[in-house]
Amino acid sequence: MNRLKTPRKQNTSRTRAQYETFPYPERRAEEEDQRLITGSPADWGEVVHYIFGGRDPGAEGNPIRILVAGGGTGDALVMLAQQAQDRGANAEIVYIDLSEASRKIAQSRIARRGLENVTFVTGSFVDLAADYGPFDYIDCCGVLHHLPDPDAGLRALAQSLKPGGGMGLMVYATLGRTGVYHMQEMMQRLSAEAGGRARLETGKALFESLPPTNWLKRNPFVNDHIQGGDAGFYDLLLHQQDRAYRVDEVYEFVKQAGLRLQSFVEPMRYDPEIYATDPAIRKQVAALAPQARHAMAELLAGNITKHIFYVLKADNKTAVPAMTLQGQKAVVKPRKDANARQAAAGLIPYLGRIEGARLAASVAKSGQIKINFNGFSVSCKLPPASPAIISRIDGVKTFEDIRQSFAPVPDAPSFYAQIVALFSVLSAANLMFVRQPGGKDL
Template sequence: MAKGRGRRDKAVRRQYEEYPYPPRDPADEHSRLIEGSPSHLDELNHYLFSGNRDFSKPFRALVAGGGTGDAAIMLAQHLSDRSDQGTVTYLDLSSASRTIAEGRAKARGLTNMEFHTGSLLDLPDMGYAPFDYIDCCGVLHHLEEPERGLQALDSCLAENGGLGLMVYATLGRTGVYPVQNALKLMIGEKTQSEQVKMAKELINSLPESNWLNKNKYLSDHKLGEDAALFDLLLHPRDRSYLVPELLSMLLDCQIELVGFIEPIRYRPETYLKNDLLLKPVKGMDEGDKAALAENICGSLKTHTFYAKKSSNTAKTVAKFNPEMIPILKDKNPDLLVKALSAQSKLNVGFDGESHSFNVPEGAAEFVAVIDGQRSLSEIQSHFSLNWQNFRNRYAATYTLLNGLNLLWLRSS
């Protein structure tokens, strides 16, 4: 067993040395910043620090398994846009990935990052802790014992700090593991590039009955990128989670879920419209609701979520209170205002599948006045409503847009 684990550890490292993932070119930093979840600064502030974190004060972030740098670069850029007090520590097994991430930091002129090569399992002995925030996206599911990885992260987290995590979700990956297993039976001692060749041949030979062929939500193997193909079908070690399995791992590590991204995908009401079906949902706790939503939806490929230590009693998720400032993920509200005013339904695509949501009354007028500066109480006075009436009128819009991860709150 220990021998097999050592071999797989080496194989994981070898994969990311030859195929850093996702493939990135530092030169592209001159034309765009890749932003996403977890770890967008406004998003993590909303979910982990009730929107109250002051980023003009020191803030230490760790990106564990930082890969080619997406989260680390975004976070370092966001922090440096706010002040010179935030730092990002990057750690990854793969030196090839680190070279790319460092190149991206250099292209942006970021000076608030430090880079290390090594395993996150060794973090407790590395002496970098404590961190206010730890990102670990797409990494834990590649460890022999993901719980040990989570415990290593937890040991470096400040008491009131938070985690932004992503692990694979089982149902949306339907079809991946039979093909992985088939390839494992065939690849023997082949080099990685020979494995890629074989995987491409196999994909072309799969019968219609194969579940990978039937799963329209998966496309990484069709992108023409060898790194993506390898990551999906030739990974030496990966596993996926159903919501209850994920919650059970968190519980074992004394970590508490704060919220899934996008929240609306984890609400049964997103998929169920019938009273008979919705009635039992009312009595469920949040974990069962999320598990139910996952089972009904069927296409979730990843679980992205924020979490904290169970012992952390500080407030986490920001609340729709007068002093809070609403902020749109896309700073320019024009497109959203247009979509909200055009029809009574808002159509949103999740993994290419369209979902339709009722547009709450007044949604467009509310979004039109969000400028990232005005607080809710200022917006309230703009509409000449008292707080209760304002809240009654716009809370549904907030719930919808926050659920779609388009709108967050912060206090200053």
């Protein structure tokens, strides 16, 4: 009702104007011949793990519907469409974006790869998502924080989700972006309100004149203005419709849309114990409730520039597969019924965006894994059989197949104790997931 009278329509035009001039991120179709860009959220392995509890909803030819909301020049779209085709999935993907210029680039990338499973729509997903839904998975990366009313935007997406579906979201994080909003405020104070090239020129002149003490100059965690071309500079520093979130605000944001936060990515990055060195402090943070732990991690780290997270409908009880030892057996938490547990032996492990042979070689050398979170490095000890196990993970073999492939075959309790230890570290780092063979319920 009265949509034209709300400021939303006006502000959406300004956002649209920006992305017509500077489609984001800068991409060319020919680059598709060289590489596939993968990332979080929306990598299909992650989606199966975080949203569907290890059960691939597209397995066995089941139709699966995906929305890429604010798809821009197509990074998540191309990744999802390619992964769907590679898996032989019966997927239907809808792309919606305000910007026609962005859509043309996304379309050319999809065409370059010969992919055909995408419907392109130009307009606002706030108005249009419901017309094309409901969806099993919605990707909305780097978009909601640009809406005049992000809460309403997230509610619109939530309403277009199937009851068992979920979303992968990314919104800006306040602390890691220290200095970005100082720059935007200075632009306002200089009345540099014009959009397009004129704004870019003023912004660049201002940036060049910043003294070395300025917070943006001192912030090593943001770099799109240096590495992302004109579109990156504009998107990071000159946006006129832009906000950021702290962890507690993310929780509120998700809750008001009738959703619940399933996991931040990488989960380990939101664990305050990896940052706090003092044992007494570590003990205290370990005792906090999950939301408070995540908020503490953000405060301790200081380098989180964006929050990447998966959400489900509030009443969807699907759990992220977490492995524990019960007696002498390794078990995982199942979907939906948190009381039942299932033996881990029949599950299929797979690695996330890391080459098994390389990881196995580096773990063999040091007995540990070193993970870098945007300048913060954390080392985790891994059990002795880790390199041999990691090099056998191929996305097809179950844990039990892996055990049987050793000569001599290790005894089950000690093997699975190592699996639990390995999985706990690698899954928290977003490097290892498990799935159920054949897409059955966990």
